[in-house]
Amino acid sequence: MKIILTGYTGHMGREVRACAERMENCEIVAGVDPMIPASEGICVKTFAECTAEADVIIDFSYHSMTKDLLDFAEARKLPVVLATTGQTDEEKARIREAEQKIPVFLAANYSLGIATLTDLVKRAAALYPDGEIEIVEQHHDRKLDAPSGTALSLFNAIKEVRPEAEANCGRSGQGKRTADEIGIHAIRMGNIVGIHEVMIGTQNERITLKHEAFSRGVFAEGSLKAAAFMVGKTPGHYDMKDLLAGD
Numbered sequence: 001m002k003i004i005l006t007g008y009t010g011h012m013g014r015e016v017r018a019c020a021e022r023m024e025n026c027e028i029v030a031g032v033d034p035m036i037p038a039s040e041g042i043c044v045k046t047f048a049e050c051t052a053e054a055d056v057i058i059d060f061s062y063h064s065m066t067k068d069l070l071d072f073a074e075a076r077k078l079p080v081v082l083a084t085t086g087q088t089d090e091e092k093a094r095i096r097e098a099e100q101k102i103p104v105f106l107a108a109n110y111s112l113g114i115a116t117l118t119d120l121v122k123r124a125a126a127l128y129p130d131g132e133i134e135i136v137e138q139h140h141d142r143k144l145d146a147p148s149g150t151a152l153s154l155f156n157a158i159k160e161v162r163p164e165a166e167a168n169c170g171r172s173g174q175g176k177r178t179a180d181e182i183g184i185h186a187i188r189m190g191n192i193v194g195i196h197e198v199m200i201g202t203q204n205e206r207i208t209l210k211h212e213a214f215s216r217g218v219f220a221e222g223s224l225k226a227a228a229f230m231v232g233k234t235p236g237h238y239d240m241k242d243l244l245a246g247d
Helices: 011-021 063-076 089-098 112-127 149-161 217-230 240-245
Strands: 002-006 027-032 056-059 080-082 103-106 132-139 166-169 181-188 194-201 206-213 236-238
Touching: 002 011, 011 027, 011 217, 056 063, 056 217, 063 080, 063 089, 080 217, 089 103, 103 217, 112 149, 112 194, 112 206, 112 217, 112 240, 132 149, 149 181, 149 194, 217 236, 217 240
Parallel strands: 002 027, 002 056, 056 080, 080 103, 103 236, 132 181, 166 181
Antiparallel strands: 132 194, 194 206
């Protein structure tokens, strides 16, 4: 499997490269990263400079690169694994448009543990239809978006079984919580890799479901598994549920 990696020189780019080196039949053939001072080795600053032949693109760059990335992928008819969060509404629309032409794998979090947590949260929310739910996510102090894409995906999973649910991000001000409210809270501190906690409570008991990542390597491994899964796929939208099901 030959991979073009965006965000090549960033922290996650380094994690993906290290993980790929430990895998058989896996090669990073090119990198695209506008943050490098000048193109060097297999890493270039722009997609226009990228001429490598590849099977798939893994994106760990910046949401502002979404349009250029998808334009390049469509021109080359390459599947894309999008591991960048924080896209604007316009960028999300561009992703949906691209899914009509190329295979796009989109996940807020590439950890198998988070996929498991999401499934458990959805099931628990259905079992406790009157339970009050709060989501707390913690990340390092350099993360740009809040709440995290994973916290929002957990909320969306809850909303599948509770269509009336409404997100209240960073609760403040006066007034008691409403019956349909799901509180979402973001903590930014130090070098926290990623902690997501979902609490479901009634007047008599509380269930806490929690996932903690100890290394960013877990996200690199997941993105490479997704990339291998995407090679040869037909155009459309794919996510962690498809990967786990092996569809």
